[in-house]
Amino acid sequence: MSTPVTEPATDAAASAPQPLTMAGALNAALRDAMAEDDRVVVYGEDVGPLGGVFRVTDGLQAAFGEDRVWDSPLAEAGIVGTAVGMAMYGLRPVVEMQFDAFSYPAFEQIVSHVAKMRNRTKGRVSLPMVIRIPCAGAIGGVEHHSDSSEAYWAATPGLTVVMPSNPADAYSMLREAIDSDDPVVFMEPKSRYWSKAELTLPVRTAPMNRAQVVREGSDVTLIGYGPTVRTALDAAAAAEAEGLSIEVVDLRSISPFDDETVGASLRKTTRAAVIHEAAQFGGYGAEVAARLTERNFFHLAAPILRITGYDIPYPSPKLEEHYLPTPDRVLDALASWEWDLA
């Protein structure tokens, strides 16, 4: 959405589809959640008059005032730590980490308190809060602006970790994350912020803890999330010309993992590959491959592949194209299965 919405709710626009970017859909989700529930507050670095560096909070301070939307001091542990106290009080804070790598100062608060509070208090203190983290690369960002940190959060019991890949899911999943009584790490793939869709708001898609088959196929299951769903779909389109039928699953939820949906797809196609931007070693793809193998071994025609970034720090802008998994790299990886022997 290029122009700020001035009305606090999108009801007026509910009847007509409108073109929305992912950033615009996220903005609309925040706006509608705030209009419906005055416990929802939004704060972080530069989220006020500027509207966030990606404009996801554009116009919200003007619409709801400085007691609902405000610029905090530049300190991520402080942002998340104070949100813990606000959630304990009964508010529903939605805080922004400006870039993925800038969420690391908040690591201790997220891992030691956000994730553990409910268990520590035997369910008496839930922390209904959303930590929004713009993530991943392919935007020409300088160092520390393109990390994929999902495996850190996914490895932490107590966190719910989701990542939409398209504007409709962005709206629906953010609304659901804000409504959730569990704390949610909400990861937003930066390279998809400007992807567009025709949406009729308020759009509701599948529950945020479920994966979705976004393209049906019979030979291979490609598993992606966030930015790599597009990669998988592009690879599937290219493979079609070669007579290969690829099914694409958009995980949407990193934690929990939807064993049911992904397992069903794998048992149908008998082959799978998981695609992510993060480095391979100890990455989220390892968990995907391991648990799918454990549960579906006798249905597998080939080992599950991981098509990922290399085991190196994220490269500088002029070199990132060599790092990111591309549709070509995906198709080359699938060829390694030596299909004629299968």
Next chain:
Amino acid sequence: MSLNVEHHEPRVLPSEKPIRLLDNAGHALRGRETGGFELPPVERLLDLYRRMVIARRFDVQVTALTKQGRLATYPSAFGQEACEIGVVSAITADDWLFPTYRDSIALLTRGLEPGEILQSFRGDWHNGWDQHAHRTAAMATPLATQALHAVGLAHAARLRNDPIVTLTYLGDGATSEGDSHEAFNFAAVWQTPTVFLVQNNQFAISTPIARQTHATTLADKAVGYGMPGYHVDGNDVAAMFAVATAAVDRARSGGGPTLIEGLTYRIESHTNSDDPTRYRAARDVEHWKRRDPIERLEKYLVSEGALTDDIRADITEAGEALAGRTRDAMSETPELDPLELFDHVYATPRPALAEQRAALEAELAAHAGQAREEVAAR
């Protein structure tokens, strides 16, 4: 009680000499040393005395129980009663306390039961009380992290026009943590109704205060955040209570946060697994034992004729009753249900967690069956 104007001005450094209302001989002080604070009325001091004596009885009892192996660990606050009790006594039941692991006796003063306070140290569960019922957060173990929670809750309350105050306890070591800085700064920028108590007991396990900071006092740090800071004799409960009360009043009336440093000493080891003979001299400990906060107030109350034999007997009786309740609570061996491990992690149920729960349930059933067979075989 109003704040001294000199200290109300945030650009003025706190006095290097700690604020003190009673000297070590229990004499009431006048003049500059008091920082303009007034000695609380004798009835209040008598109440603080009672709370401190009972708290120490509890502390000594729990240390003994820990040495007997009834608790996994216990960080004692012996010698820090003036800080612990004096400051927490300045807030109301509606206010919130965000404590650390060394603040068991402050929780006692908040009305928590020994069994609730000690559940985590016994190893039953990570937190043993209803935080909202007592308006007392779980004891924080990662240092200074709870200070941000106190600031956040205070800010939320202020957004809701709820006139409560949050109080958080920190140690001298915790002031080196980044979260302390962020909490002080957020509180000052947002002007939250928060009181920070830094108990400078001069050691972070073994590391002395000189290796934590190059500042003259920890209260000096407040100036840089634009909030008032007070460097107080942490073994003078009259001063701790008076300064804390002024800070709480100021916070409640919209005046923003305050940093209070109580200069005290950790008489006991860090926990039962520590060996302080490796890093400090016995004569230093003896020196501080001669500055005992309870004895100091006792001298004053005796000189005022306020501490009668009846009152002493009554306090002793209450202390022994609490010690007995504490022993009883720690003698119980509650049935712990391992399956509860899965029950509180998420509000939204997860199939994978249900699978793991079922696996443990099956494992427990198999072990129980095996145990029955072994008994039968004998």
